[in-house]
Amino acid sequence: QSALTQPRSVSGSPGHSVTISCTGTSSDVGGYNSVSWYQQLPGKAPKLVIYDVTKRPSGVPDRFSGSKSGNTASLIISGLQAEDEADYYCCSYAGTYTYVFGSGTQVTVL
């Protein structure tokens, strides 16, 4: 199972929006509405920010949103804040209790 493809880095100014793409195949991203996104601050465990493509866990700001089209999922961070600077990983269910993570994207707030 190959890692899902994410851009290595994205950046944006405070208050602006950034979009992180996550490209897989019809066997993972395209085949299931079970894409999740995780925020990882340096030295910390990952934190769930989006699940089932578009849903936000309680406590996650509504600045975080998700979408999917075909084999590509996206995480959108609107109204970028300094505290959003972190690494972000997508993850997709790939059938039979198998998961695959994305390669990870570093978000920089300019």
Next chain:
Amino acid sequence: QGHLVQSGPEVKTPGASVRVSCKASGYTFNTYGIIWVRQAPGQGLEWMGWITAYNGKTNYAQKFQGRVTMTTDTSTNTAYMEVTSLTSDDTAVYYCARDGRFRADYWGQGTLVTVSS
């Protein structure tokens, strides 16, 4: 509100084995699965496998089949992962997380395993 607490850091020599524990609280342990993920220094997250606490059914990433064993103990609400035949490439932080129906909704704090001669 789920909470997972992992065992402490380990230092192992090449060829040895390591077992990491993950104690769950705050939810009904045997109604969810546990996934294991590792992260090598400066690298991304890598899914290692999944186990259901209900009956111990497992599914391992192909890369780790034959070298990883995941188990659970429902009497203590604890999941375990053992990795054998360690090499320096296994140096990483190992995480457990609750499989909250196709998402890892609660994570342990991570366990650093260092493999060095």
